[in-house]
Every structure is written in C-alpha cells, then in structure tokens.
Amino acid sequence: MKKTLLSALALGVAVGFSSQVVAVDPEQSRLDLIEYFKAKTPDRPFEDYINGIYGYDDDRKAQWEMNEEFPPYLDAVDEGKKLYEKDLAVYQKCFGDDVTKVRSSFPRFNEETKKVEVLEQMINKCRADAGLKEYHKTKKEMAKLSGYLAYEARGQKIDVQLNSEAAKQAFAAGERFFVEPRGQLGLACASCHVYNASRKARSDILSPLLGHNSHFPAWRLKSASLVTLQGRYTGCQKNMRATPSPAHGEDYNNLELFTAYMSNGLEINGPSVRQ
Numbered sequence: 065m066k067k068t069l070l071s072a073l074a075l076g077v078a079v080g081f082s083s084q085v086v087a088v089d090p091e092q093s094r095l096d097l098i099e100y101f102k103a104k105t106p107d108r109p110f111e112d113y114i115n116g117i118y119g120y121d122d123d124r125k126a127q128w129e130m131n132e133e134f135p136p137y138l139d140a141v142d143e144g145k146k147l148y149e150k151d152l153a154v155y156q157k158c159f160g161d162d163v164t165k166v167r168s169s170f171p172r173f174n175e176e177t178k179k180v181e182v183l184e185q186m187i188n189k190c191r192a193d194a195g196l197k198e199y200h201k202t203k204k205e206m207a208k209l210s211g212y213l214a215y216e217a218r219g220q221k222i223d224v225q226l227n228s229e230a231a232k233q234a235f236a237a238g239e240r241f242f243v244e245p246r247g248q249l250g251l252a253c254a255s256c257h258v259y260n261a262s263r264k265a266r267s268d269i270l271s272p273l274l275g276h277n278s279h280f281p282a283w284r285l286k287s288a289s290l291v292t293l294q295g296r297y298t299g300c301q302k303n304m305r306a307t308p309s310p311a312h313g314e315d316y317n318n319l320e321l322f323t324a325y326m327s328n329g330l331e332i333n334g335p336s337v338r339q
Contacts, residue, residue, distance in 0.1 A: 088229075088232045088233060088235070088236045090226050090232055090235045090236075090325055093235075093239060093326065094325060094326050094328060097258075097273065097274055097326050098110065098274065100258070101113070101261075101272060101274050104261070104262070105119070105120075105262065110274075110329075110330075111330065111331070113272060113274040113275030113278075113327070113330060114275045114278040114279060114330050114331055114332075114333045115128075115275070115279075115333075115336075116271045116272070116275060116276070116279060116336075116338065117262075117269040117270075117271045117338075117339070120262045120269055121269055124269070128336075128337055131337045132336075132337065135283070135337070136283055136288070136337065137211060137283035137290060137335045137337070140207070140208045140211055140283070140289070140290050140335075141208070141211050141212050141215045141335065142212075143208045143212075144208035144209045144210070144211050144212030144213070144215075145212045147205055147208060147209045147212070148163065148209055148212055148213070151191070151194070151196060154190060154191065154194040154196065155187075155190060157190075157194075158186070158189075158190035158193075159186075163213065163216050164216045164217055164220070165217070165220075166183070166213045166216070166217070167183060167210075167213040167214050167216065167217035167220075167332060167334075168217050168220040168221075168222070168223065168332060169183075170182055170183035170186065171183070171224065171317065171320045171321045171324050172224070172225070173225075173226065173227075173228070173230070173231035173234055173321065175227070175228055175230070175231070178230050179234075179314070179317070180234050180238075180314075180317035180318055180320070180321045181317070182294070182312065182316075182317050182320050183210060184201060184202070184206050184210055184292055184294065184311075184312065185201075185312040185317070187199065187206065187209060187210070188201070188206075188312075201292075201294070201295075201311040201312055202291070202292045202294055202295030202298065202311050203289075203291070203292075203295060206292065207281050207289065207290035207291060207292050207295070208290060210281050210290075210292055211281045211290045211334070211335040214280070214281060214332060214334030214335050215334070215335060217332045217334075218331070218332055218333055218334070219331055219332070219333075220331065220332050221328075221329055221330065221331055221332070222277060222278060222324055222327050222328050222329065222330050222331075222332060223328055224321065224324045224325040224328055226325065234317075234318050234321055235318070235321055235322050235325060237314075237315075237318040237322075238318035238319040238320070238321050238322025238323070239322050241253070241315055241318060241319045241322075242254055242273075242319060242322060242323070246301075246304060246306040247301070247304035247305045247306025247307075248304075248305035248306070249304050249305050251304045253273075253300065253319075254273070256270045256271075256300075257270065257271060257272060257273040257276065258272070258273050261273070268339055269339075271338075273323060273326060273327075274326065274327060274330075275327050275330050276293075276323050276326075276327065277293060277320070277323050277324045277327050278327055278330050278331060278332055278333055278334065279333050279334045279335065279336035279338070280292060280293040280296070280334050280335070281293070281295075281334060281335045282296070282334065282335055282336055282337070282338040283335055283336065283337045283338065284338055284339065285337065285338070285339055286339065290335055293323075294311045294312065294316045294320065295311070297309075297311075297316050297319065297320075298311065
C-alpha cells in the first residue's frame with residue numbers, strides 16, 4: 065500500500081519534499097493518523113482526542129475538569145457574543161442566520177478563488193466589506209468573537225470537505241508545512257504533535273495533532289486570554305526559532321485546512337482551557 069507523506073515519515077521512510085513520490089490522498093492520511101495514535105495509545109478512544117493532553121495525564125485532567133466547572137473563558141465568550149450581536153445584520157449577511165453553524169463551516173476551500181478560507185479571516189473580510197474596522201487577526205476582539213462562535217458550535221462535528229484536485233493540493237501543502245523541519249532547532253510541527261505527542265517538553269505535555277482544531281480558540285493559562293489557532297501557530301514557530309508566517313496567509317491557511325481535515329468526525333468543544 066502506498067503511504068502518504070505523514071505516515072511515510074512516521075515510519076521513518078525517507079521522502080524528498082520536492083519529489084512526487086507520495087500521492088495526495090487526504091483520507092488515507094487521516095486514517096493513517098488515527099491508526100498511528102491507536103497504536104501509540106490503544107486504550108484511548110477516538111472521540112477523547114478532543115481533550116488534547118488531558119487524555120494522557122489524570123492529574124491534569126482533574127484540574128481541567130475543575131476549571132470547566134467555573135470556566136475562566138466565559139467572560140471572554142460573553143464579550144464575543146456582544147460583539148457579534150452589535151453587528152448582527154452584517155454577520156448574518158455573511159454567515160447566515162444560525163450562529164451555531166458558523167464555526168463548523170470553516171476552514172473551507174473556495175473553488176472560485178482556489179484559496180483556503182478560515183473563520184477569523186472571513187470575519188475581517190465581512191467587516192471590511194461592510195465598511196467596519198477590521199480586528200487584530202489573532203487576538204483581543206477577534207479571539208473573543210471566535211471563542212463565542214466556537215462555544216455556540218459545541219457538539220457539532222468537524223467535517224472539512226475536499227471536493228476538487230485544487231482542494232487536495234491545498235491540503236498537501238498544509239501537510240508539507242506540518243512535516244518540514246524549520247527554524248534554528250530544525251523541528252517540524254509533527255516532531256511535537258505526532259512523533260512525541262504525550263511526552264513532556266520541560267513541564268509541558270505535547271498535544272496530539274488528532275483533535276487539535278476542536279478546542280480552539282483556547283484559553284491559555286500562560287496568558288490568561290483566548291488565543292486563536294493561527295495565533296498558536298505563530299507561538300509554535302517562535303518556539304522553533306523560526307520566522308513565523310503571516311496570519312491568514314497561504315501557509316497558515318493551508319496548515320489549518322490540513323489539521324482540521326485530520327480531525328474530521330470529532331466534536332467541536334471550544335473554547336477550552338490549555339497550558
């Protein structure tokens with residue numbers, strides 16, 4: 065059986081990034097990832113991966129469950145709701161009348177522009193088209209508004225569709241970004257979130273790729289604020305001592321498409337508390 069790029073690297077197979085050795089097969093990549101984590105942690109159910117590191121450490125899971133009794137992000141979610149309702153007619157024109165369906169509609173591949181669209185990017189486009197001031201791409205009002213939309217979408221399943229060869233190529237670009245080493249430390253996203261998931265980096269447990277998109281925006285205890293997924297991408301790039309790509313640019317949008325597709329079938333449970 066021909067392996068996908070991610071699974072080939074997981075098995076230690078040498079693959080040239082500029083070669084055409086590995087076919088673009090998103091569904092096989094997703095199934096390979098599920099099988100990889102099933103082998104790595106046999107007793108962990110697929111649906112539990114929405115809980116990230118808390119499926120690896122009982123003490124941290126207990127602390128997280130205590131936090132969820134009085135969630136520290138609720139004030140931010142309430143502020144996000146106010147922001148949404150302040151410009152309700154604008155957002156309904158862009159995203160429809162059902163607020164519970166907005167978050168689950170992204171990321172998506174636009175077949176007309178041949179580009180990936182992510183939620184926060186389209187919030188700003190919606191605002192700009194209506195003559196409203198755009199938000200910071202990853203912080204403050206944007207994170208709060210995105211957090212509210214994630215909260216309203218809880219329980220819905222991630223269901224990213226790739227209906228064309230162009231969409232699959234965007235997925236493949238995101239997959240390559242995920243597995244390519246970069247920065248002074250020569251690390252890849254996959255180094256932490258696939259091969260070393262469940263292990264510790266200093267005192268932090270490394271989270272799995274599977275389920276990663278489900279709980280963002282996340283309330284980060286380190287900053288006591290909500291952070292969007294692409295905001296976290298930037299933080300990770302800096303940790304690698306690499307130059308971060310621009311938020312809502314092609315690199316991060318393709319990466320988000322890839323990571324979301326890999327979690328297809330898992331429930332949205334954002335925002336959630338993370339380290």
